Amino acid sequence: MSDQPYDSMLPIIRQMHEARTDEERAQLLLMVSDALLMKYRPVFEAVCRKAGFGPGLEYINVRRAAFHAIRGPDGRHKNPLFEDARSRFAEIAGVEGGAQ
Numbered sequence: 457m458s459d460q461p462y463d464s465m466l467p468i469i470r471q472m473h474e475a476r477t478d479e480e481r482a483q484l485l486l487m488v489s490d491a492l493l494m495k496y497r498p499v500f501e502a503v504c505r506k507a508g509f510g511p512g513l514e515y516i517n518v519r520r521a522a523f524h525a526i527r528g529p530d531g532r533h534k535n536p537l538f539e540d541a542r543s544r545f546a547e548i549a550g551v552e553g554g555a556q
Contacts, residue, residue, distance in 0.1 A: 469496060472503045481509050482549035485516065486542075490523050515545045 504512035
């Protein structure tokens with residue numbers, strides 16, 4: 457049996473499949489670009505579902521909403537909840553810049 461489908465995966469998708477902890481999955485979701493997350497959203501969601509990583513599914517939904525949201529004249533999101541959600545998720549990832 458060939459490993460070709462696995463070998464042809466984008467590295468960040470392969471890393472999501474190989475992640476062993478929610479912290480690792482959270483770190484990857486924080487790093488993935490909006491373009492890749494939107495293009496391969498069903499794949500990222502499937503990995504989160506398989507791992508029972510509910511916060512990951514919620515974060516993907518927040519990112520999708522933020523991607524489509526209207527921004528203010530300064531280019532920032534009008535709704536501060538987007539940044540609040542990102543900060544809480546950064547806490548799960550164990551990275552600096554989480555909720556204060």
